[in-house]
Amino acid sequence: MxxxxxxxxxxxxxxxxxxxxxxxxxxxxxxxxxxxxxxxxxxxxxxxxxxxxxxxxxxxxxxxxxxxxxxxxxxxxxxxxxxxxxxxxxxxxxxxxxxxxxxxxxxxxxxxxxxxxxxxxxxxRDDPILPICVAGLPPEENHTIWGTMISAVSPDLLRSSGLPVEMAWCSYEAATCWIVVSVDIERLARSGMGERELAGAVADVLFGSHTGWLVPKVLLVADDIDITDIDQVVWAMATRHHPGTGAYSYPQAPGIPMVPYLTPEEVRTGRGGKSVVSCLLPEQFEGVTKGVTASFRHSFPDHVRRRIEENRTAYGFSATAPPSR
Known part of the structure; x- marks a missing residue:
């Protein structure tokens, strides 16, 4: 065979x-x-x-x-x-x-x-079990196993290089084609790094490692975003990424040749198609976020929120707790 x-x-x-x-x-x-x-x-x-x-x-x-x-x-x-x-x-x-x-x-x-x-x-073995993975649209086992372990290794790589990183998460929904990096904006401000410098430093660490070889895109977000919540990641990308100045390409970075959008030359050389996308607002490089999230937690006085939470079922809502954000 x-x-x-x-x-x-x-x-x-x-x-x-x-x-x-x-x-x-x-x-x-x-x-x-x-x-x-x-x-x-x-x-x-x-x-x-x-x-x-x-x-x-x-x-x-x-x-x-x-x-x-x-x-x-x-x-x-x-x-x-x-x-x-x-x-x-x-x-x-x-x-x-x-x-x-x-x-x-x-x-x-x-x-x-x-x-x-x-x-x-x-x-x-007697009566063996043959496990399979039906590869395709996410999420499936490639994304959950591979993505989880990439997420476990990446923060240590970044933090041990002195970067102001809180966490990293390889979103299952993105088919292991991006990793979201949460940036501690207070530490970022103390570092004095600008956006291009931060993106370049993250690219050097991740794309220069076996971990980053596997993932072609890095999204940088502030630490007020729960990067394991794909809804929050999409919201941050839509409202905080500046398309004219917030994307950085690294055509010489090595990468896995199986990424669908790569050109024939990139597939042949095993380089290119790698980028860092900043979803950080300008003031977050100074350690602050001007806008307050307009949500149940932030948009109502404490006594109103407590009353709603105590009477959820009477108002016709489910008994589960409201979203934290």
Whole structure:
């Protein structure tokens, strides 16, 4: 049996495959279908090159990963895997992959030549469960697993570089094609950074990392926005982004070649199509926000809000609490 699929140079699989190809040898491989949830989370985390995911799986699960040797080679897989395929990747053979749906939500008619994974053995548990992900319009498992782990790694990258960042969130609805970064505007004001300088610093950190390689767009918003609420993100982008001055392009930044809008040249070189979009108001660089959100929380006196909250059901509203904003 043969399977075709990508082994991109920036992925750990692609790096390992390149090492074997440099020797003119086939790459030994094993694919686990059905592993503990922590393994899926670690597999979706953009870890640095040379770092093994199994340590992260053990940390997340609270116990070491038990492994067994595969049938044919000195390759080790989780002992509790549902199904394991193993074999070798050809150093030079390719075959068409697709057409099929992808994480960005599109299925293109043409197929692409990709490395060939030869399947030489298959082992499985009794009555194994085959998990699948139907890739396409968000949200699906690519976005929830991949996006969540990108969101977990990004704030540490940005904060450890001294940037005034509170949080980052890879919105599921955006098909992992943007990440929203919440900026602490008081720290921003103390830093003295302007918009272009801030955008460039964020781009340098994120786009220069494996994490940022995966996500082509960064949205900067102030910390009064709940960046996990897509409604608030859309509102901030619509009312705070200046289309003439608030967008910064980075044509030399490396990126994943699967993004649909890339030009053929960008796909070929693996660079371009990356941007930082500022949804920060001018005064927020001075640490203030002039406008007050016109909402239930902010637009009514406290005694009016309390009376409404205490009598919600009598007024015909649901018993759930009103929106916090």
């Amino acid at each position: 043969r399977i075709s699929g990508p082994a991109m140079a920036q992925q750990h699989l692609g790096m390992i495959h390149a090492m074997w190809c440099d020797q003119g040898l086939p790459t030994p491989w094993a694919m686990v279908l059905g592993a503990r949830p922590a393994a899926l989370a670690a597999a979706g985390m953009p870890l640095p090159a040379g770092v093994n995911e199994d340590g992260y799986v053990g940390a997340l699960a609270g116990s070491p990963v038990e492994v067994v040797r595969t049938e044919l080679r000195d390759v080790y897989v989780p002992a509790n895997a549902e199904i394991v395929l193993e074999g070798h990747i050809s150093p030079d053979e390719t075959a068409p992959e697709g057409p099929m749906g992808e994480y960005h939500g599109y299925a293109f008619a043409e197929s692409k030549p990709q490395p060939v994974f030869h399947v030489e053995a298959m082992t499985f």
